[in-house]
Amino acid sequence: xxxxxxxxxxxxxxxxxxxxxxxxxxxxxxxxxxxxxxxxxxxxxxxxxxxxxxxxxxxxxxxxxxxxxxxxxxxxxxxxxxxxxxxxxxxxxxxxxxxxxxxxxxxxxxxxxxxxxxxxxxxxxxxxxxxxxxxxxxxxxxxxxxxxxxxxxxxxxxxxxxxxxxxxxxxxxxxxxxxxxxxxxxxxxxxxxxxxxxxxxxxxxxxxxxxxxxxxxxxxxxxxxxxxxxxxxxxxxxxxxxxxxxxxxxxxxxxxxxxxxx
Amino acid sequence: xxxxxxxxxxxxxxxxxxxxxxxxxxxxxxxxxxxxxxxxxxxxxxxxxxxxxxxxxxxxxxxxxxxxxxxxxxxxxxxxxxxxxxxxxxxxxxxxxxxxxxxxxxxxxxxxxxxxxxxxxxxxxxxxxxxxxxxxxxxxxxxxxxxxxxxxxxxxxxxxxxxxxxxxxxxxxxxxxxxxxxxxxxxxxxxxxxxxxxxxxxxxxxxxxxxxxxxxxxxxxxxxxxxxxxxxxxxxxxxxxxxxxxxxxxxxxxxxxxxxxxxxxxxxxxxxxxxx
Numbered sequence: 001x002x003x004x005x006x007x008x009x010x011x012x013x014x015x016x017x018x019x020x021x022x023x024x025x026x027x028x029x030x031x032x033x034x035x036x037x038x039x040x041x042x043x044x045x046x047x048x049x050x051x052x053x054x055x056x057x058x059x060x061x062x063x064x065x066x067x068x069x070x071x072x073x074x075x076x077x078x079x080x081x082x083x084x085x086x087x088x089x090x091x092x093x094x095x096x097x098x099x100x101x102x103x104x105x106x107x108x109x110x111x112x113x114x115x116x117x118x119x120x121x122x123x124x125x126x127x128x129x130x131x132x133x134x135x136x137x138x139x140x141x142x143x144x145x146x147x148x149x150x151x152x153x154x155x156x157x158x159x160x161x162x163x164x165x166x167x168x169x170x171x172x173x174x175x176x177x178x179x180x181x182x183x184x185x186x187x188x189x190x191x192x193x194x195x196x197x198x199x200x201x202x203x204x205x206x207x208x209x210x211x212x213x214x215x216x217x218x219x220x221x222x223x224x225x226x227x228x229x230x231x232x233x234x235x236x237x238x239x240x241x242x243x244x245x246x247x248x249x250x251x252x253x254x255x256x257x258x259x260x261x262x
Numbered sequence: 263x264x265x266x267x268x269x270x271x272x273x274x275x276x277x278x279x280x281x282x283x284x285x286x287x288x289x290x291x292x293x294x295x296x297x298x299x300x301x302x303x304x305x306x307x308x309x310x311x312x313x314x315x316x317x318x319x320x321x322x323x324x325x326x327x328x329x330x331x332x333x334x335x336x337x338x339x340x341x342x343x344x345x346x347x348x349x350x351x352x353x354x355x356x357x358x359x360x361x362x363x364x365x366x367x368x369x370x371x372x373x374x375x376x377x378x379x380x381x382x383x384x385x386x387x388x389x390x391x392x393x394x395x396x397x398x399x400x401x402x403x404x405x406x407x408x409x410x411x412x413x414x415x416x417x418x419x420x421x422x423x424x425x426x427x428x429x430x431x432x433x434x435x436x437x438x439x440x441x442x443x444x445x446x447x448x449x450x451x452x453x454x455x456x457x458x459x460x461x462x463x464x465x466x467x468x469x470x471x472x473x474x475x476x477x478x479x480x481x482x483x484x485x486x487x488x489x490x491x492x493x494x495x496x497x498x499x500x501x502x503x504x505x506x507x508x509x510x511x512x513x514x515x516x517x518x519x520x521x522x523x524x525x526x527x528x529x530x531x532x533x534x535x536x537x538x
Contacts, residue, residue: 002449003363010359011371013352017417018374020400021393022381028392071295078288086292089299094471095520096307097478099494100513103501104306107313107510115305139302171287200382203480203494207501220384220481227388227485236392239385246380250373253380 022243029236040237045214046222049238053219056130056205057198060137064194068145069187073179075146076153093142101139102207105132128210133218136204141197148190149183156182189256196249200242307517313510325511334496335515341408341492342476345415350469353423354461360424361431378420383481386417391485406488414482419475423468430464463534470527474520 029037040046075087093101109116109126119126126132160182164174180187202220209216217225219238227235315322325331360372378386390413394404404410434457442452480494487495493516500509 006355007359007363007365010352010356014356014371014374017413017420018377021389021417022377024399025389025392067295067298070291074288074291074295078291080288080292082292082296086295086299089303091524092303092307095474095478095524097480097494097497097513097516099480099497099501100310100478100516101306103497103506103509103513104310106501107309107506108306113309135302139306142302196380200380200385202382202384203484203498207498220382223382223384223388224485235388239388242382242385243389246377246382246385249380250376253376254373 025236025243026240029240036233037237037240040234041241043234045217046219046234046238048214049217049219049222050241052133052216053199056133056137056218057195059130059134060141060198061191061194063134064138064141064145065187065191068142068190068194069149069183072146072149072153076150077158090143090146093139096139098136098140098201098203099207101136101204105135105139105204105208109135127208128212128216130216132208133205133216136208137198137201140201140204141194144193144197145187145190148186148193152183152186153179185256189253192249192252192256196246199245310510310513310517313506314514316507321507322511322514325508326515328508330491330496331508331512334491334493334512337408337411337491338477338493338516339519341411341415342473344412345419345476346469346473348412348416349419349423349472350465353420353468353472354427354465357424357427357431361428375421375424378418383418383479384485387414387482387485390414390417390482395486405486406490408490410486411483411490411492414486415476415479418479418482419472422472422475423465426464426468426471427461430461434460463530466530467527470523470530474523477516477519 071086071090075083075090096104106127107113109119109132111117111120111127116126124131126135160178161174164178169177200220201218202224205218206221206224209218209221211217211221211225213225219242223235223238223242226232226238314325326335356375360368360375381389390410391405393400394402394410394413396403396405398404404413438456439452442456443449447455478494480498483492484495484498493512497509497512497516500506500512
């Protein structure tokens, strides 16, 4: 009997908190058919926003993948003073509010800040432009690749890499032929997580982008802007599109996860 | 999704085999990584703290003790504490049901737990507003209320406790429970004396992460909070009105709270590892 009580409490809570709200937004979006949704999504400023989101996310994923693998190798395979500190630094973004991330970047890379001023003088605009948005997105998704790849590197040990070295392979060959195949599922998992986080980032990007419609507005910023301006149809349509991406990510994660353990 | 975000700080494990010593390659790598992390994280966060006390500690204190700032910090911490407690209880319960119970569609329910992490936070806010906002179809208008903020925070923090407790519960074999039952313990006693103590480190780790996330959340609460002073919304407003000192001061308070929670968590894990 208590088994059923617990089950109903758990399922009831999940239904009210997640199931019904998410279901309702799909229903609200499609209640007038497919046409208004397609019209909303093909609006030029909405299309532009999706493009901006894609560009920012691709750069953030690319840079965080390269950097994430590098730092994971460094943390697991090398000993150096300050290693623990580096590890803490990598985890730090989890605990920082996205708004604070945006503020932090403005204070350093804004036009009136020392580094930002110097960059502006040399023709590089960071804040209210792509570089700042990529930096903000990288900041919030920084730990994801590192924390997926590091435990696997730890797990596989270095015997195979040593064998490759003794057989005359250089560092790059060893990495490409031995290390990379061993970490590929963890890496794929980390990349998918980074991509999801990058596509969905709102707070940090809201601060550093300046929210210029048709210029630096991303998909998540469209949702907020249209909702505040009583264009709920577009807000719902873009939300549902982002939610569908999230669901695809969930499916991918569930496909990738079991392979990690084999 | 949860596995990534819920990676816990832990003490350095022992490595297998040898490890490259500090050679030029390593030094080069460390140099690049340090430079990169400094430019991306360390210098910007340092700039926040620096800006907060730019006009002296007195003005920092003035900025965090304005009525709006105090109200924002208080509301955020109170809501986050409430969210942490609900998560500790219901998160553990859900993990229990997902590991020990069996029913149709369990895999789907298990996958849904990760949805709040995969869903963009602004979409999460909109989703909740559709159900619990003005003209709520279920008659629950929570928009612009504290209850609404709590529901939004419960949504985004759902996976933390579930995903930290689940693997521990799965590893935990039933032998001790069976032994206790054979000695005549009631199922409540078994839970209190056997299961709960074993789950406690995982529950507190998940709860701490949920609390840290709750005090820093912005996207999910911005639409539902309205004029309610939530800390991150307060910081955002200060940035928009060019009061960077005020924004930095409240941001520093949030950073310090988050840091205390993370350090406390690290200490707890070391203590648990030593007493395991």
